[in-house]
Amino acid sequence: MKPFADRLVEIVREKASRVVVGLDPRPESIPAEFGTGPRAVLDFNAEILRLVREHAVAVKPQIAFYERLGPPGLEVYAETCRRARDAGFLVIGDVKRGDVPETAKAYAEAHLETFPADAITVNPYFGRDGIDPFLATAKKRGAGLFVLVKTSNPSSKEIQDLDVGGKPLHVKVAEMTFEWGAELVGASGYSSVGAVVGATHPAEAARIRAAMPMRIFLVPGYGAQGATAADVAVCFEPGGLGAVVNASRSVVFAWERKPWSERFGAARWREAVAESARVMKEEINAAIIPR
Amino acid sequence: MKPFADRLVEIVREKASRVVVGLDPRPESIPAEFGTGPRAVLDFNAEILRLVREHAVAVKPQIAFYERLGPPGLEVYAETCRRARDAGFLVIGDVKRGDVPETAKAYAEAHLETFPADAITVNPYFGRDGIDPFLATAKKRGAGLFVLVKTSNPSSKEIQDLDVGGKPLHVKVAEMTFEWGAELVGASGYSSVGAVVGATHPAEAARIRAAMPMRIFLVPGYGAQGATAADVAVCFEPGGLGAVVNASRSVVFAWERKPWSERFGAARWREAVAESARVMKEEINAAIIPR
Numbered sequence: 001m002k003p004f005a006d007r008l009v010e011i012v013r014e015k016a017s018r019v020v021v022g023l024d025p026r027p028e029s030i031p032a033e034f035g036t037g038p039r040a041v042l043d044f045n046a047e048i049l050r051l052v053r054e055h056a057v058a059v060k061p062q063i064a065f066y067e068r069l070g071p072p073g074l075e076v077y078a079e080t081c082r083r084a085r086d087a088g089f090l091v092i093g094d095v096k097r098g099d100v101p102e103t104a105k106a107y108a109e110a111h112l113e114t115f116p117a118d119a120i121t122v123n124p125y126f127g128r129d130g131i132d133p134f135l136a137t138a139k140k141r142g143a144g145l146f147v148l149v150k151t152s153n154p155s156s157k158e159i160q161d162l163d164v165g166g167k168p169l170h171v172k173v174a175e176m177t178f179e180w181g182a183e184l185v186g187a188s189g190y191s192s193v194g195a196v197v198g199a200t201h202p203a204e205a206a207r208i209r210a211a212m213p214m215r216i217f218l219v220p221g222y223g224a225q226g227a228t229a230a231d232v233a234v235c236f237e238p239g240g241l242g243a244v245v246n247a248s249r250s251v252v253f254a255w256e257r258k259p260w261s262e263r264f265g266a267a268r269w270r271e272a273v274a275e276s277a278r279v280m281k282e283e284i285n286a287a288i289i290p291r
Numbered sequence: 292m293k294p295f296a297d298r299l300v301e302i303v304r305e306k307a308s309r310v311v312v313g314l315d316p317r318p319e320s321i322p323a324e325f326g327t328g329p330r331a332v333l334d335f336n337a338e339i340l341r342l343v344r345e346h347a348v349a350v351k352p353q354i355a356f357y358e359r360l361g362p363p364g365l366e367v368y369a370e371t372c373r374r375a376r377d378a379g380f381l382v383i384g385d386v387k388r389g390d391v392p393e394t395a396k397a398y399a400e401a402h403l404e405t406f407p408a409d410a411i412t413v414n415p416y417f418g419r420d421g422i423d424p425f426l427a428t429a430k431k432r433g434a435g436l437f438v439l440v441k442t443s444n445p446s447s448k449e450i451q452d453l454d455v456g457g458k459p460l461h462v463k464v465a466e467m468t469f470e471w472g473a474e475l476v477g478a479s480g481y482s483s484v485g486a487v488v489g490a491t492h493p494a495e496a497a498r499i500r501a502a503m504p505m506r507i508f509l510v511p512g513y514g515a516q517g518a519t520a521a522d523v524a525v526c527f528e529p530g531g532l533g534a535v536v537n538a539s540r541s542v543v544f545a546w547e548r549k550p551w552s553e554r555f556g557a558a559r560w561r562e563a564v565a566e567s568a569r570v571m572k573e574e575i576n577a578a579i580i581p582r
Contacts, residue, residue, distance in 0.1 A: 097387070106315075163455065
């Protein structure tokens with residue numbers, strides 16, 4: 001399998017899009033026509049895949065929302081990953097796993113082999129030996145990793161912004177992540193080891209960008225969490241590569257929020273989903289052109 | 292439901308034990324009589340529960356080893372939790388989850404409600420707003436949390452030992468965790484919000500112990516990872532409370548290692564499991580008496 005970074009660069013160019021759609025099923029928001037239970041989640045996800053296919057390069061199922069449904073939810077997670085791949089999306093499993101070496105190996109096998117994701121998110125708190133098993137499995141499978149460097153939530157500052165020898169911890173973790181990715185650089189020049197960098201912190205994102213050339217950012221926080229296309233622009237490198245931007249609720253449940261609730265309403269929810277993804281794609285592309 | 296901390300203190304006194312057995316199924320080590328596949332894991336776990344019932348107060352299934360088996364593995368995880376509770380054990384789900392608030396809420400529901408654990412391990416990297424949903428769910432359910440303060444792996448020093456304003460990050464996280472637990476103090480005086488503190492770092496553990504009075508430590512690293520009863524003694528408070536100690540491979544697969552491999556061998560593996568748990572219990576009790 002071609003390295004994840006190269007596959008991502010290729011599909012970004014093909015689709016002229018940097019959009020990732022977060023598949024975080026909230027059963028209470030799924031249209032009634034899908035019924036209820038795990039099957040409704042799968043069918044709804046399948047419909048979202050169809051609606052955003054032209055505008056998104058990847059999907060990012062957040063596994064917490066599937067775990068909440070118990071083992072049948074994990075079946076839906078696995079089947080959602082498979083269908084997304086079949087539809088030509090890259091799949092980023094948002095699992096944020098991290099543990100001691102023996103356990104990290106089991107997690108790497110679980111989320112890059114048993115469950116069919118192209119990349120996953122991982123937590124750096126354990127240090128290098130907790131990352132090594134993920135690196136080894138990613139290398140073997142042509143898969144990718146996104147290390148949590150600066151998360152999008154307000155309290156991320158409490159630990160991630162602490163000063164560690166003249167720089168914030170998130171810059172230190174960015175430097176560590178840069179090193180961890182050195183052995184997984186593909187033909188595109190990008191490494192398959194990237195970083196999660198919240199768009200809700202644009203000043204920090206700019207500094208992390210400088211510390212991690214030729215590393216791909218997975219940028220959450222767009223839309224429902226408040227970040228705009230201008231906020232995410234700083235996460236890209238000249239040439240318009242180096243980042244993909246995730247939106248979850250603001251696309252998947254677009255018809256519940258302005259301006260789509262007024263323009264389409266619940267009856268035309270499909271149009272709201274497709275149009276919100278299209279506009280997000282174009283807003284981001286427009287914001288990064290001057291760079 | 293009575294608060295987790297009070298239930299733990301009670302069972303420690305009843306069984307005169309501080310032993311937690313880690314149920315980390317390694318299919319390649321399960322005796323052939325159990326067959327293969329997820330069913331073998333469940334039946335083996337059930338037998339381990341029977342063998343260590345007299346000596347262990349809690350079990351700690353490490354969910355990575357179940358996720359590696361896919362959705363049927365998660366069924367085994369859930370059923371293992373149920374059977375352990377039915378057998379009178381407390382169940383600590385070793386899930387190490389952590390995320391932004393909306394997702395943390397979904398994880399809290401998944402691992403303290405959908406899956407039947409009495410307590411879970413959580414990752415502090417997101418800060419307070421990523422912990423709040425776990426606190427709220429734990430309070431509602433009488434459940435417990437163990438926050439990762441200092442993990443047992445060698446590379447834990449790379450981030451967790453960084454100096455943050457005159458103290459290592461793990462001491463800062465210990466202080467934060469102490470505060471997070473203030474609202475969940477039970478009748479025993481102990482909080483249901485404890486800390487994961489690796490026995491492989493006794494000097495750091497002593498300092499964390501001082502920073503977190505009346506907080507319960509979940510101590511990994513005993514046995515296969517090299518920590519001894521003397522190393523874990525520092526994690527307890529005077530009176531012999533304040534910590535429980537986990538062993539996984541060194542109990543569950545005791546017959547594969549010295550001295551049990553020589554004394555019992557594979558044919559008498561049941562005796563090896565029970566005896567290793569009994570000896571662990573007594574060694575820890577002996578080590579904490581002088582304190």
